Amino acid sequence: MNNQKIVVTGIGVYSAVGNNRQEFWHGLTNGVSGADEIAAFDASDHKCRVAAEIKQFAPERYLSNKRIRRMARFSQLASCAALQAVDDAGLELERENRARVGCVIGSAAGDYEHLEAQYRTLVEKGPGFGNPLAVPKIIPNMSSANVGIDLGIHGPNLGMVTACASGAHAIAIAATLLRAGGADVMLAGGSESTITPLVVDAYACMGVLTARNDNPGEASRPFDTDRDGFVIGEGAAVLVLETEAHARARGAEPLAVFAGSGMTTDAYSIAIPEPDGRWAAAAIQSALAEAGLNAEAVGYINAHGTSTKANDRIETLAVKSALGDHAYRVPISSNKSMIGHTLGAAGAVEAAATVLAVHSGVLPPTINYRTPDPDCDLDVIPNEAREQRVTAAISNSFGFGGQNCVLTFTRA
Numbered sequence: 001m002n003n004q005k006i007v008v009t010g011i012g013v014y015s016a017v018g019n020n021r022q023e024f025w026h027g028l029t030n031g032v033s034g035a036d037e038i039a040a041f042d043a044s045d046h047k048c049r050v051a052a053e054i055k056q057f058a059p060e061r062y063l064s065n066k067r068i069r070r071m072a073r074f075s076q077l078a079s080c081a082a083l084q085a086v087d088d089a090g091l092e093l094e095r096e097n098r099a100r101v102g103c104v105i106g107s108a109a110g111d112y113e114h115l116e117a118q119y120r121t122l123v124e125k126g127p128g129f130g131n132p133l134a135v136p137k138i139i140p141n142m143s144s145a146n147v148g149i150d151l152g153i154h155g156p157n158l159g160m161v162t163a164c165a166s167g168a169h170a171i172a173i174a175a176t177l178l179r180a181g182g183a184d185v186m187l188a189g190g191s192e193s194t195i196t197p198l199v200v201d202a203y204a205c206m207g208v209l210t211a212r213n214d215n216p217g218e219a220s221r222p223f224d225t226d227r228d229g230f231v232i233g234e235g236a237a238v239l240v241l242e243t244e245a246h247a248r249a250r251g252a253e254p255l256a257v258f259a260g261s262g263m264t265t266d267a268y269s270i271a272i273p274e275p276d277g278r279w280a281a282a283a284i285q286s287a288l289a290e291a292g293l294n295a296e297a298v299g300y301i302n303a304h305g306t307s308t309k310a311n312d313r314i315e316t317l318a319v320k321s322a323l324g325d326h327a328y329r330v331p332i333s334s335n336k337s338m339i340g341h342t343l344g345a346a347g348a349v350e351a352a353a354t355v356l357a358v359h360s361g362v363l364p365p366t367i368n369y370r371t372p373d374p375d376c377d378l379d380v381i382p383n384e385a386r387e388q389r390v391t392a393a394i395s396n397s398f399g400f401g402g403q404n405c406v407l408t409f410t411r412a
Helices: 021-029 065-069 073-089 112-125 134-138 142-151 166-179 197-206 244-249 278-291 309-329 343-360
Strands: 006-014 101-106 157-160 185-192 235-243 256-265 298-302 392-399 403-410
Touching: 006 021, 006 073, 006 166, 006 244, 006 343, 021 343, 073 101, 073 142, 073 185, 073 235, 101 142, 101 166, 101 343, 112 134, 112 197, 134 142, 142 157, 142 185, 157 166, 166 185, 166 235, 166 256, 166 343, 166 392, 166 403, 185 343, 235 244, 235 343, 256 278, 256 343, 278 309, 278 392, 278 403, 298 309, 298 343, 309 392, 343 392, 343 403
Parallel strands: 101 157, 101 185, 298 392
Antiparallel strands: 006 235, 006 256, 185 235, 256 403, 392 403
């Protein structure tokens, strides 16, 4: 069963630059920034006051009012993205064996909005005044559980929590389940919505958020020498993965092939990447090995590219270590320059972008790139998208704690 080819047949996505596949891709390829002043709460006294928030999210398009009331925003985003993806794939669930359709969704944090609100209620009113649905709203696995409920699917259902690699790990594990024969179709991706006072302040206290509050659209500057931290974002993406045989049987047209994944652990620090990028490089090499590809086959890299000093420098080292001299010939770009860092959703949202790059022959840019950094000396596709057909591309995701996941996609 391990030699089964896995294909991507549908994408659902919500981001700061668009609320479906078409809007998202238009925003990325046109270099649109989704960053602005924080609207979710009054951030006037915060060190960082900018974020990349989703605009005009309308869960009622897919969910009943009762379902919306029972779900946190990150779960709503996951379910709506999954339902979008099913439509995009032309997947008729009523014709499927629903015990053979599953999902894996990554969410690093869960629902901090209700967590913070419930704590305030406890402090202000004392015990006994909490919301009975608080726990089912807050815990991270509810993004995956709610997708199962809203789609009525009964196959494997897993929540993935590996910090900023959660969405990528979800896709890798879903593909593993498909290859093992555990399902015919898997909905896989990530969802995150944690633009709250506690989370924004906590990241600011770590020193990883940008302090460029005067010009939000230019605040995220991956690989630029003047980068000073990431813009926090929210988003969700779900990919429909299925065996090629299943897709062919129902007449589906694949967007791309999921060719392989590589997963390693730095085992170095709870927050700082291993300084030489050794284990990130190993994840890249493992992803290529599983796909049966050599370094020269890589035509595009969708970078983790957070816009922090350490991450971008170390990721550059990792790419050079993994690909050798070919690293200088491979275009690499960071979607986070436009959509911010969507944390647990990042690996999935950026995997969606990687699939669309392979499918369309257009590579999205790294915007806000002004001053080259000698430590980040690769081709970062500065400021404007590039038309370039590629056969294979990789997507890098590196999470706190040193949890690394790299995905490989090839042209269908």
